[in-house]
Amino acid sequence: MEINEKRAAAIFKAFCDENRIRILKQLRTGEKCACVLLDNLQITQPTLSHHMKILCDADIVISRKEGKWIHYSLSQSGGEYAVACLKALTDTTLSNDQ
Amino acid sequence: MEINEKRAAAIFKAFCDENRIRILKQLRTGEKCACVLLDNLQITQPTLSHHMKILCDADIVISRKEGKWIHYSLSQSGGEYAVACLKALTDTTLSNDQ
DNA sequence: CATACATATAGATAAAAGTCAATATGTTTT
DNA sequence: AAAACATATTGACTTTTATCTATATGTATG
Numbered sequence: 001m002e003i004n005e006k007r008a009a010a011i012f013k014a015f016c017d018e019n020r021i022r023i024l025k026q027l028r029t030g031e032k033c034a035c036v037l038l039d040n041l042q043i044t045q046p047t048l049s050h051h052m053k054i055l056c057d058a059d060i061v062i063s064r065k066e067g068k069w070i071h072y073s074l075s076q077s078g079g080e081y082a083v084a085c086l087k088a089l090t091d092t093t094l095s096n097d098q
Numbered sequence: 099m100e101i102n103e104k105r106a107a108a109i110f111k112a113f114c115d116e117n118r119i120r121i122l123k124q125l126r127t128g129e130k131c132a133c134v135l136l137d138n139l140q141i142t143q144p145t146l147s148h149h150m151k152i153l154c155d156a157d158i159v160i161s162r163k164e165g166k167w168i169h170y171s172l173s174q175s176g177g178e179y180a181v182a183c184l185k186a187l188t189d190t191t192l193s194n195d196q
Numbered sequence: 197c198a199t200a201c202a203t204a205t206a207g208a209t210a211a212a213a214g215t216c217a218a219t220a221t222g223t224t225t226t
Numbered sequence: 227a228a229a230a231c232a233t234a235t236t237g238a239c240t241t242t243t244a245t246c247t248a249t250a251t252g253t254a255t256g
């Protein structure tokens with residue numbers, strides 16, 4: 001697998017904050033409204049908005065607007081791509097192409 | 099899978115720097131001496147030392163001392179654990195336990 | 197044993213990231 | 227139309243991170 005350092009770093013950055021991991025854990029059980037996510041975190045609304053932007057920009061999370069609410073869910077393809085990148089970087093069994 | 103936010107964030111932090119990804123790419127083809135890694139990067143020796151500490155502390159990389167050289171290699175178990183964490187956080191097919 | 201070499205540590209600096217309060221934007225409801 | 231509500235944006239502040247130079251530590255060699 002071809003790994004672009006910049007792109008890969010941006011993807012993994014999405015996972016390297018404690019609060020974003022808490023957000024992802026909430027989304028594992030299905031789509032959630034921003035207000036629900038916020039209720040279960042110790043951060044302000046603008047901070048949540050900032051984190052959701054990072055997760056969406058990295059294609060880890062998908063947003064769906066419905067009236068004044070925004071519903072977030074895990075992106076299956078984004079998650080699979082992140083896992084594929086991580087596997088490519090850590091696989092010791094086969095010597096990959098650089 | 100149980101996910102500890104702090105631990106998971108520390109693991110993914112190991113992957114979210116461009117130069118650390120370049121280091122991992124070098125290690126995919128097998129164990130490398132620090133001096134070899136350094137030759138293929140645009141950073142100083144202390145900076146490489148700093149990155150290797152982060153990778154080793156996160157259990158992604160293993161170090162082996164031999165005389166004045168230190169040889170680094172990918173940790174199979176560390177890589178597998180990181181992949182398992184990432185899968186647990188991104189899997190949309192089954193609704194995991196929180 | 198003195199010198200050269202490989203790596204680590206300390207300390208300083210600059211850039212990046214997380215956070216908040218204040219405010220803007222857009223949507224629904226009264 | 228005005229008020230209430232959900233989310234985004236702005237700007238400031240603080241913490242963390244990446245980087246460097248200088249120096250220390252430990253090992254091999256002449």
